[in-house]
Amino acid sequence: MNARAIAIQVLSRVRATDAYLNVVLDTVLSESPPADARDTGLITELAYGTTRRQLALDYAITRFADRKLDALEDKVLAALRVGAYQLFYTRVPARAAVAETVQALKDVGLARAAGFANAILRKLSSLPSQPLPPEDDLVGFLSVRESHPRWLVERWLRQFGRERAEAMLVANNQTPPVVIRANSAKVTRDALLEQLREAGLEVRPTAVSPVGIVLPPVGRLEDVYGYAEGLWQVQDEAAQLVGVYGDIPETARVLDACAAPGGKACHLAEKHEVVATDLHANKLRKIESEAKRLGLSERLSARAHDASQPYPEEWGEFHAFLVDAPCSGLGTLRRHPELRYRRTQEDIGRLAVLQRRILENCQEAVPPGGLLVYAVCTSEPQEGQDQVEMFLRSHPEWTAEPPVLHEAVKLPLTQAYLRTLPGPEAWDGFFAARLRKMY
Numbered sequence: 446m447n448a449r450a451i452a453i454q455v456l457s458r459v460r461a462t463d464a465y466l467n468v469v470l471d472t473v474l475s476e477s478p479p480a481d482a483r484d485t486g487l488i489t490e491l492a493y494g495t496t497r498r499q500l501a502l503d504y505a506i507t508r509f510a511d512r513k514l515d516a517l518e519d520k521v522l523a524a525l526r527v528g529a530y531q532l533f534y535t536r537v538p539a540r541a542a543v544a545e546t547v548q549a550l551k552d553v554g555l556a557r558a559a560g561f562a563n564a565i566l567r568k569l570s571s572l573p574s575q576p577l578p579p580e581d582d583l584v585g586f587l588s589v590r591e592s593h594p595r596w597l598v599e600r601w602l603r604q605f606g607r608e609r610a611e612a613m614l615v616a617n618n619q620t621p622p623v624v625i626r627a628n629s630a631k632v633t634r635d636a637l638l639e640q641l642r643e644a645g646l647e648v649r650p651t652a653v654s655p656v657g658i659v660l661p662p663v664g665r666l667e668d669v670y671g672y673a674e675g676l677w678q679v680q681d682e683a684a685q686l687v688g689v690y691g692d693i694p695e696t697a698r699v700l701d702a703c704a705a706p707g708g709k710a711c712h713l714a715e716k717h718e719v720v721a722t723d724l725h726a727n728k729l730r731k732i733e734s735e736a737k738r739l740g741l742s743e744r745l746s747a748r749a750h751d752a753s754q755p756y757p758e759e760w761g762e763f764h765a766f767l768v769d770a771p772c773s774g775l776g777t778l779r780r781h782p783e784l785r786y787r788r789t790q791e792d793i794g795r796l797a798v799l800q801r802r803i804l805e806n807c808q809e810a811v812p813p814g815g816l817l818v819y820a821v822c823t824s825e826p827q828e829g830q831d832q833v834e835m836f837l838r839s840h841p842e843w844t845a846e847p848p849v850l851h852e853a854v855k856l857p858l859t860q861a862y863l864r865t866l867p868g869p870e871a872w873d874g875f876f877a878a879r880l881r882k883m884y
């Protein structure tokens with residue numbers, strides 16, 4: 446099956462099943478691998494690009510479709526979007542984009558819709574430029590141009606101002622760089638940088654994280670130098686900063702309350718004894734296999750547990766907790782582009798309630814003098830700073846205590862808190878608070 450047909454399969458399955466794009470893409474690629482291995486890159490680009498630009502593509506398609514897009518069959522709509530994406534966002538010549546997409550629609554068994562798709566794509570290809578709403582309605586304009594729902598554009602303009610909000614919208618449509626964290630249990634960042642360069646890779650250190658390295662575009666990560674030896678783990682720079690900011694004393698035994706897939710738990714296990722827990726037992730295997738690859742198994746054990754429920758006494762005492770809570774994920778939209786169309790304002794409030802329940806349960810288990818690092822990968826204050834400040838108001842025995850780090854490490858702090866936002870920094874949006882139980 447050709448690349449466009451596979452991309453259509455992926456997108457129609459995501460729409461039909463509400464599944465995650467990355468999961469469906471992996472499954473489809475392993476079920477029906479492309480005839481030419483080089484097509485994997487094109488399929489990924491078409492699937493992610495089309496999803497990232499979906500609202501803008503639909504805005505254009507709607508002009509020429511004689512029925513509501515919601516009423517179209519999943520594969521037909523996916524083909525129209527894939528075709529329009531190539532026309533407006535790639536250098537594929539218009540003729541080829543239209544012809545190959547229509548052929549792909551036939552290849553997925555929808556020859557009867559070929560004429561309909563062909564007519565619309567040909568009309569789109571003859572437009573002088575991509576259609577966009579008028580700029581005098583700023584929210585509507587940005588919502589379509591950057592393909593984010595109106596409520597989110599409105600919210601970010603209100604919360605962050607036009608400059609940052611626009612930078613966030615733009616950044617969410619970029620492909621994230623692959624960033625790795627040097628496994629300090631085996632190698633320093635400088636030594637790893639040198640070894641990767643010797644292996645022929647054009648790598649550079651991350652701008653803020655003292656343990657990160659940005660890789661150039663690579664094929665299979667498993668084939669990159671040092672993977673099999675466990676010298677590094679893939680982790681976004683902002684996620685690395687949570688570990689740096691947490692600055693948990695080396696002697697502390699740590700409980701990671703929401704640990705899967707295990708990036709931060711493994712970062713912690715480079716120096717600490719860690720019990721990594723997650724609600725979903727099926728996710729523990731991934732944490733364990735990563736710990737094994739990194740040579741950290743002796744310091745990390747994984748267990749299933751609901752972080753909103755008391756911890757068994759027989760697990761012993763933990764001097765520090767990491768609560769990397771389930772959240773709206775609005776700081777990671779470039780990685781999960783489908784999420785922006787699924788999230789609602791109500792989700793933010795609902796997740797804030799769950800986070801509070803988890804925070805309340807975990808704080809009970811921290812001994813006086815102990816630390817709790819609370820983190821979320823979202824830009825929303827309701828899940829981040831407001832959440833923590835509400836917690837501190839009702840718990841006078843807790844205080845926010847930013848770390849005292851080496852002066853070379855300049856963390857993006859807002860008051861006592863770590864805060865990163867999507868934008869030109871090319872990192873995910875995170876919030877973290879380092880909290881101390883005083884008595």
Ligand SMILES: C[S@@+](CC[C@H](N)C(=O)[O-])C[C@H]1O[C@@H](n2cnc3c(N)ncnc32)[C@H](O)[C@@H]1O
Pocket residue numbers: 684702703704705706707708709710722723724725728750751752753769770771772803822
């Ligand atoms: C943001 S992710 C954690 C990412 C992880 N710390 C890392 O760095 O790789 C949140 C995790 O919380 C888990 N989770 C959701 N509800 C939970 C609960 N009630 N108790 C424990 N874990 C939960 C989810 O399964 C998910 O894996």
